Amino acid sequence: MKLKQVTFLASVLALAACGVGKQEGEVRFSGFAPVNSKDKDVREVRTFCPGCGEPIAVDTARCPNKRCKTEMSWRADYRCPSCKGSGYCSACSEMEQAKGDCYNCKGQGVLIFQGQSPECPNCKGTKKCPICKGSMKCDFCDGTGKVAKDIVKAKSAKFASGDVNELPPSDPRLPAEKKDDAPKEEPKKDAAPPETKKE
Ligand SMILES: [Zn+2]
Ligand SMILES: [Zn+2]
Ligand SMILES: [Zn+2]
Numbered sequence: 001m002k003l004k005q006v007t008f009l010a011s012v013l014a015l016a017a018c019g020v021g022k023q024e025g026e027v028r029f030s031g032f033a034p035v036n037s038k039d040k041d042v043r044e045v046r047t048f049c050p051g052c053g054e055p056i057a058v059d060t061a062r063c064p065n066k067r068c069k070t071e072m073s074w075r076a077d078y079r080c081p082s083c084k085g086s087g088y089c090s091a092c093s094e095m096e097q098a099k100g101d102c103y104n105c106k107g108q109g110v111l112i113f114q115g116q117s118p119e120c121p122n123c124k125g126t127k128k129c130p131i132c133k134g135s136m137k138c139d140f141c142d143g144t145g146k147v148a149k150d151i152v153k154a155k156s157a158k159f160a161s162g163d164v165n166e167l168p169p170s171d172p173r174l175p176a177e178k179k180d181d182a183p184k185e186e187p188k189k190d191a192a193p194p195e196t197k198k199e
């Protein structure tokens, strides 16, 4: 009896794993979270067809590429790439901001030196981590550790529509005037009159 149940379960799992024969849309995250107020947010989300590898919008059911036509499914959410699913603010963990306090001023809001106390440039006087505002939650997933499909969709929309200059177009022509041997710089023996004249 028990054995039968187990077999049944196993086959259900196997079915679920392969879905209805659909591949999953490919989601690629790149970049790192900023750790201070000067860092630029370079995190990007890009989505591709699992069949032909072309950029494709989230929720596309079938690749429009005639030679591909791969049917695909999209997950409801993804593990947050910024915090690796932990939900914690990357800046706080990287800069060891234990209580969400700004590392630069140690939560003072000002820097104290030589009898002066200018406003801390990292937190702008707020005393808190400029990335999470002191909540210690990952700003990418709001501390949930997951990124919902809609967010992936919104963040990748620009890329998927091709409205982005990806890599700079590589120049197919390699250096045309590639010199094949040693530097052929003209010996500059007559360039400047030698200092022969003496007064
Ligand atoms: Zn495709
Ligand atoms: Zn996160
Ligand atoms: Zn933080």
Ligand SMILES: [Zn+2]
Pocket (backbone or CB within 6 Å): 102, 103, 104, 105, 106, 107, 108, 109, 110, 120, 121, 122, 123, 124, 125, 126, 127, 128
């Ligand atoms: Zn500060």
